[in-house]
Amino acid sequence: MKKIILSMLLLVAGNQIKAQSYESVFSDTTSQWNIVRAAACDLFCYGDYKVTDTVLFDTTYYFKLNTSGGMFFDNPIYVREDSTSGKVWYYDYQFSQAEYLTMDLSLGVGDTFVYYSSPTIAYDAIVDTVYYVNGKKHVQIGALINICGTVFDTIVFIEGTGTTAGFAFQNSSSDLSNINEYLLCHSKDSVNVYAETYFNGACQLCMLGLQENQFEFEVFPNPANDLLNIKLSAQEQYDVELFDVSGKTVLTNNNLSGNQILSLNELKSGSYLIQITLQNGSKSIKKFVKQ
Structure with a gap:
């Protein structure tokens, strides 16, 4: 059987x-x-x-x-x-x-x-x-x-x-x-x-334990093509760091303020993480896809 x-x-x-x-x-x-x-x-x-x-x-x-x-x-x-x-x-x-x-x-x-x-x-x-x-x-x-x-x-x-x-x-x-x-x-x-x-x-x-995102921000569109918008409510300056799937830093942009638009022209298609760090050390991270 x-x-x-x-x-x-x-x-x-x-x-x-x-x-x-x-x-x-x-x-x-x-x-x-x-x-x-x-x-x-x-x-x-x-x-x-x-x-x-x-x-x-x-x-x-x-x-x-x-x-x-x-x-x-x-x-x-x-x-x-x-x-x-x-x-x-x-x-x-x-x-x-x-x-x-x-x-x-x-x-x-x-x-x-x-x-x-x-x-x-x-x-x-x-x-x-x-x-x-x-x-x-x-x-x-x-x-x-x-x-x-x-x-x-x-x-x-x-x-x-x-x-x-x-x-x-x-x-x-x-x-x-x-x-x-x-x-x-x-x-x-x-x-x-x-x-x-x-x-x-x-x-x-x-x-054991997870550190929560310490503030909110938006990235769009997601997936993105050549440009990625950052919408952030925090008023202080901040740094941006992008990581690929291996954890390697592929883009940094420092001393930014307000809403920004990042160019993704140099990035290959795939998944990435974007981390924003405020001047006071607070960090938040999100995932996006580059088409």
Whole structure:
């Protein structure tokens, strides 16, 4: 019986490969996602998910992702994918025993993605940006990852990887502005294919405490082309520093004041961090994408 089920799974996978329009989030052999989760703001730690098996719920097969390493990651998660449409679903086995759409690459700007804070409460997250990095489609929605008031990032669906909030963010937060899981790295067949930038590409991360952003500022448009606008309410002078995904400083601009426009002409396409430091030493940081 197990051999028959395995043969059916391989047949389905083979048919999907032939018809797929998007790169799968899974690899041929091993896939791993390292995710940081904040259980309390004085302690947060990563956990890694690996595909270990297939499981049948009702009449639907899911990949079982087991976790090892890190705190606050006790239970496996269950995920299925339709790479033809670019959709991924998460089955909440632990609480609601229901399936939730967790990624949809077919969406365009202005389309709606439904986020569930509970099985009966839903919010509409609007797609605000669609862009490509290294030929892979990225769909950004109006939902915010918030790790202890320090890591602020919008949820992005990434072709071939998943989402910047992992797969299990549905049904995990009270609203669209406090989702508390953040994808650090994704590897396929032991090769890293995605790394975030806030922690300089760290794939294994445990920290005691986080220093919150000490003031607010805006950068737009995001993604940006050749120019990036900085909108800052602070009245004192400040310094600007840009970092690439490796943590290397790629641009500095000192003794600025008021709102500014930065030229990005010398930067390659990709993700960057912008850090603003006030004269009194206060710092805040944000992420942006250069197209």
